[in-house]
Amino acid sequence: MSNIASRVSRLIAGSVNAALDAVENMSPEMVMEQAIREVEGAIAEVRAEMGKATAERHLASKKLADNSGKHEELLEQIEVAVSKGRDDLASAAISRQMDLEARCPCWNRLSLTRPSVRRSWKAMLMPSRANAQRCWKN
Numbered sequence: 001m002s003n004i005a006s007r008v009s010r011l012i013a014g015s016v017n018a019a020l021d022a023v024e025n026m027s028p029e030m031v032m033e034q035a036i037r038e039v040e041g042a043i044a045e046v047r048a049e050m051g052k053a054t055a056e057r058h059l060a061s062k063k064l065a066d067n068s069g070k071h072e073e074l075l076e077q078i079e080v081a082v083s084k085g086r087d088d089l090a091s092a093a094i095s096r097q098m099d100l101e102a103r104c105p106c107w108n109r110l111s112l113t114r115p116s117v118r119r120s121w122k123a124m125l126m127p128s129r130a131n132a133q134r135c136w137k138n
Contacts, residue, residue, distance in 0.1 A: 067104055071100050071101075074094075074096055074100070077093045081093060
């Protein structure tokens with residue numbers, strides 16, 4: 001039974017393909033024009049996707065620059081707080097800095113590359129040593 005169904009299916013598919021081939025052979029220009037329209041449509045889709053990707057990259061870059069500025073500002077606040085012995089303010093700024101870093105996993109840990117900040121944290125922030133050590137390890 002399935003053998004008959006597959007033969008009939010093959011016969012119908014072959015007839016449809018033969019009819020399409022005959023129409024295409026009668027007007028190859030129309031086939032070529034349709035192919036060109038399809039390619040142009042694909043090009044338009046790719047351009048639209050590229051535009052979206054470029055816009056997203058620009059927005060992400062702007063957001064990263066904004067966060068970088070905030071990060072640097074917090075670093076300066078930490079240095080001032082540590083120099084004035086205000087561990088509470090330094091801890092709060094470190095916490096906000098860690099929040100910024102958590103929101104941006106690709107963050108280059110700027111504060112950890114400055115030896116003066118590491119020394120200041122170690123020397124002045126003894127009550128928050130556990131938090132600072134957690135930050136250094138990350």
